[in-house]
Amino acid sequence: MLNSDIPGRKSLTDSKRPSMRQTKKSGDRFAKEPKQTRSRESLERLLTSAAKLLTEKKYSDFTLQEVSKVSNVSIGSIYNRFKGKDDLVRQIQQREVERMDIDSAVMINNLRRQQLPLRQLMPAVVHGFAEFLRKYRGILRALMEIAIVDEVVADTGRKHSVQNIGDYEKLLLECRDEITQPNPERAVNFVFRLVYASLSRYLGLGTVDESLEEGDWETLLDDLSDVSLHYLLGNPDQIRE
Amino acid sequence: MLNSDIPGRKSLTDSKRPSMRQTKKSGDRFAKEPKQTRSRESLERLLTSAAKLLTEKKYSDFTLQEVSKVSNVSIGSIYNRFKGKDDLVRQIQQREVERMDIDSAVMINNLRRQQLPLRQLMPAVVHGFAEFLRKYRGILRALMEIAIVDEVVADTGRKHSVQNIGDYEKLLLECRDEITQPNPERAVNFVFRLVYASLSRYLGLGTVDESLEEGDWETLLDDLSDVSLHYLLGNPDQIRE
Amino acid sequence: MLNSDIPGRKSLTDSKRPSMRQTKKSGDRFAKEPKQTRSRESLERLLTSAAKLLTEKKYSDFTLQEVSKVSNVSIGSIYNRFKGKDDLVRQIQQREVERMDIDSAVMINNLRRQQLPLRQLMPAVVHGFAEFLRKYRGILRALMEIAIVDEVVADTGRKHSVQNIGDYEKLLLECRDEITQPNPERAVNFVFRLVYASLSRYLGLGTVDESLEEGDWETLLDDLSDVSLHYLLGNPDQIRE
Amino acid sequence: MLNSDIPGRKSLTDSKRPSMRQTKKSGDRFAKEPKQTRSRESLERLLTSAAKLLTEKKYSDFTLQEVSKVSNVSIGSIYNRFKGKDDLVRQIQQREVERMDIDSAVMINNLRRQQLPLRQLMPAVVHGFAEFLRKYRGILRALMEIAIVDEVVADTGRKHSVQNIGDYEKLLLECRDEITQPNPERAVNFVFRLVYASLSRYLGLGTVDESLEEGDWETLLDDLSDVSLHYLLGNPDQIRE
DNA sequence: TATGAATGAGACTTCATTCAT
DNA sequence: CATGAATGAAGTCTCATTCAT
Missing domain, CATH: 1.10.20 (Histone, subunit A)
Incomplete structure (x- = not known):
């Protein structure tokens, strides 16, 4: 193909x-x-x-x-x-990805400027990132579908995604001191992937929701902030016997 | 169509x-x-x-x-x-879904029998469910893709999924007394969706992984157990200012 | 079913x-x-x-x-x-044609027995024949369609039709003396073909009606009798200048 | 379909x-x-x-x-x-119908111009219409067959047919004064349908001829004129007892 | 370069007929 | 003989790509 x-x-x-x-x-x-x-x-x-x-x-x-x-x-x-259909699609991806990068950079910069403590930063990041995904939901869904068959699109998407997530993680790590987990980098990375996965699923990125949509968007965002903070700020002893 | x-x-x-x-x-x-x-x-x-x-x-x-x-x-x-391509696919789905249901039921029953406390049950559930998804990864990915265009497949998948998740949640709720969240049902439901979303994403269910694969499977499972327990057993005050 | x-x-x-x-x-x-x-x-x-x-x-x-x-x-x-689809269809035709022949023979015999004068025989024949066609309308339509592509079916149908029409004509010719047309055989043959054509068209035998159905069946039958009698009993001078 | x-x-x-x-x-x-x-x-x-x-x-x-x-x-x-097979066929019908309409209009106009008395007009109309049908015999037969399964083709054919026949009837009714039938409109309409049915049948329009072809075309035309005139000009008393 | 008609491989589907059981 | 699963040619339609103008 x-x-x-x-x-x-x-x-x-x-x-x-x-x-x-x-x-x-x-x-x-x-x-x-x-x-x-x-x-x-x-x-x-x-x-x-x-x-x-x-x-x-x-x-x-x-x-x-x-x-x-x-x-x-x-x-x-x-x-x-364009060389053909594939090429057209790849160019579209380029264009959209660039647009998203700018958007993302602006938003992250705004958040950074506010110098929030983690308890406030986390919800702000979750909301910001959620809005971002929601805004580009349509094109992201399409690109993810194409990525299944077009390795170039997959690569580009992957790179963009990694970079984008990395930016958010760096922002969160500016509150490194508040995090109680032994390895803050790992913890933040994990938490952000959790958020990403949940939001993607809710928005139906990368295919249909098989079970969701029943929840409420705002509630989901709050829950995600909550669970993240519980993890980042929690007392590790709690989960030990 | x-x-x-x-x-x-x-x-x-x-x-x-x-x-x-x-x-x-x-x-x-x-x-x-x-x-x-x-x-x-x-x-x-x-x-x-x-x-x-x-x-x-x-x-x-x-x-x-x-x-x-x-x-x-x-x-x-x-x-x-078969009546046609669609029918063939739907029959395949039937066959696979039945197989999965049996598998799932057996596993849940085994877990229930052990009467574990939440601290041990949660990791067991996460690992069990993860293995389940991993085992059926291929067909699940395919069916999710088809569900985009075939409402019958989507329905069947949705029903199966809801029921399957519900079973896990019921199992976790047998430890209701240990949960510190005000609404254990909500909390368990949220946590399980978190787990589901993360695992799906990692496994590339419902499309490609855009950013993952870099992590380690076992680590992810441990992290998911961890974060779930932090949320379910955590002290709500921790995340208040 | x-x-x-x-x-x-x-x-x-x-x-x-x-x-x-x-x-x-x-x-x-x-x-x-x-x-x-x-x-x-x-x-x-x-x-x-x-x-x-x-x-x-x-x-x-x-x-x-x-x-x-x-x-x-x-x-x-x-x-x-049966040898195949064609053969099956031909056997069906045989069976139906035989049935029709009997039906037709019985009706003609009944009419003959009454020894009617042409003025009464003609309407009786028209009505009888019309009912006959109407009764077998469905199968006749089907067979005529098949006759387009199956020469054997066409032949059989033709032979049956010729014989059937011939019987009616013989019946009408028993009133030969009343007919004013110079060549009663020709006249009767022509008139009967007229009737056949009109009825077939009305009944949609041999395809769709393109313009009919607007008329009324009984009226059509009366008109056909009328026109036939006008022709058979008319004064040839009328249509000369 | x-x-x-x-x-x-x-x-x-x-x-x-x-x-x-x-x-x-x-x-x-x-x-x-x-x-x-x-x-x-x-x-x-x-x-x-x-x-x-x-x-x-x-x-x-x-x-x-x-x-x-x-x-x-x-x-x-x-x-x-074309959108598909159906569309192609419908376009062909359009083209042919338009061609026929022109042809028909020209012929009718020529006849009208001559101001003939019914005794001469009727044969002229029969011959003219017969030639018309004969000329378009092939395509008409095909379209009638298609009309069985394509309602659009059926409609178009019906409309064209009704209009065409109507034109001939109007022409004949210009000799209304010569007609002895109590209701000239009805009589002319009936007669024309008779002619149409007979010619269609002879030409095998709307399926095969089951019995005909044996006759002679010119003779048929003369007979049709004859029978029509007998009916239109005849003395109604003739067919009463 | 722009245009869009033309191309044809390939997908789904139907059904008369064959043939192993 | 009966059975009906199996076959595959042939039909309709789609769409990425080519190419003459």
Whole structure:
């Protein structure tokens, strides 16, 4: 299914940017059709429409024919800009991941600035991260599905995810002194994975919920903060006999 | 998209019902065993191969053509036994779910018999449930993917899941007295969902792991037990200011 | 689903009457299961069910699989008795055509006995023939459809039809003296074909009505009698200038 | 059975609609003719071959595979232009019906212009209508067969037929004064249906001829004129006792 | 470059017919 | 003879990709 030629996700579009194009129909009045602009516009339309379709459909229902129709960009043009379906999807992922990284960075920075103690930071992180996931729920779900069959998408997703989680963990570790667990790094990492897993499951990222949705979002967030604090601040003796 | 047709395992039983009447006990001990045997064998081959392919591939790459080739059962035969692709998948789900239910029941019963205190029960439950998920990892992943597009599969999976989780929760609630949380039912339910979500994510159920696999399985299980006990046995005051 | 056993008022079942049947569960002492009888019964069931299905469906939806299911006769048995689908259909045609011939003969004989003048005979013939067609409408429609692709069925149908029509014409020609047309044979033949064509069209024999059904059956019959009499009894001069 | 989808000739017009905006009158006289030409040619080939196959075969033997082969247009292209088999057939019907309507209108107009008395008009109408049916015999037979299973085709055919017949009746009713029947409208309507039924039957429209073909076409036409005139101009007393 | 018609492999499904039991 | 599981050719339809204009 995959063309398996893992292009190297970058240069393709970059190389197009500086090139100077000429209007095709230079015979009509206004010779200087700003081709580059039109081109950019249609590329933008293409990526936006494609991303939208991706979030709305199962991947197996995501067809270039529909992308072409919805974005008003011809099939031929799509193939001029991308090597094929896989390539298009990878470029979309790039774009979305970059967007998410900025979003995430801004949010983490805001939290850091507040210098909160762990008891307040943890709920803030949980809520912030939850909102983040919720905001990108659609595209994340789609990308995770694609990652099943496209190793490049899987890799990119993995890297982005690791980095993103790492940022949150660093933030939490700024309260290292409050943590009672013997190995704060490990504890924070574990706790954050717990949060990530629960939220993902609740949001149906990476497929359907098999049993959830019955709960309440806000309650879940509070519970997650709670359980995290219990773990990070708890007395280890409690669970010993 | 779906053929919308509750399975009902028609073909399966049809082959057993003699279409012409015939004295029920017509003297000969062995009814027409040979035919049924051959038939049964190929049905077995079919279901086994199909289940195997299902766990190995994306659902959109799961084709009857390949099932036919691998199982050495002709396309026509598949359609003699099942109403179509959807029906085949649903029958496979039935078979697997029944198998899991038995497995699960046995395990829970063994745990219950030991009458453990929560401090020991929790790790036992986590390990037991984790082994369970790990054992059925392949088919669960496949079924979850299918559930996205097949409401019948989704329903069946949901019901099975809810019931399964409920059994574990009931077991944990037999230690209700040890739990310090004000609402033990809620607490146990939350904790179990936490465990479920984490394990699912680690095992890549419901899609790929985007960030995991780096951890260690046993460590994860211990951590999950730990965090659960911290929450269930912890002092609520710890997390207040 | 359909037990459909409509004995079939004919020799087939008659032959059963004198035969001595055995209680099915007679301890199977008596080896002599009247095989012929069982065989005949299932053949009867087969033909009846098949004829019924034929009248209810488009020919392309008429499958041996369904015939087998509905008649409770195995596919294998069907192939033991008939060379294939075509042969089955031809045998059904034979059976139905014979039935129709008898029906038709009886009716014509009744009409002949009454020795009516043309003015009364014509309406009687029209009504009689119309009822006849209406009675066999279903099977006739099916057979006409099949005749498109099966020359044997077409031939048989043609022969039967010609003979049937011929009988009616002979009946009408017994009033030859009243007919004012120069060539009574031709006139009667033409008139009868007119009637046949109109009735067939109304009944949707040989496909759909494209425009009819708006009229009223009884009115049509009266009109047909009328027009026929006008033609047969009319003054040829009327239509000359 | 049917795809249930009103045609709407989507694909046909789609190809004409430029997907990218472009000044409507961009200066160049000839829009992109060459492409459209090639496209048009293959569409023409497609429709012509398909219509031909339709008239030559039973509908159940009319396969897109063969259409593709005969017209030298790939299966995919057929699906680019039509929604499916049903849609293709409906488009063919549209095309043919429009052609017939024009043909019919011209002929009726010519007849009307001559201002003939009924004695001459009737034969002219019969001959004209007969020629019309004969000319479109093939496609009409095919469409009638399809109408059995495709309600859209049935509707379209019905509407066209009703309108066509109505035009002939209006023409005949311009000689209303000559008709001796008490209700000229009814009489003309009946007579025309008689003619239609007889001709259809003779031509094997709506299935095979079961008994005909033996007659002579010209004789049939004369007879139909005759019988019609006898009815329309006859003395009602003749058929009373 | 842009366009979109054309292509064809391949998926699902049906059903007449064969054949081992 | 009866049985019905098994077969596979053939049909409809989809969609990534190519290519002439």
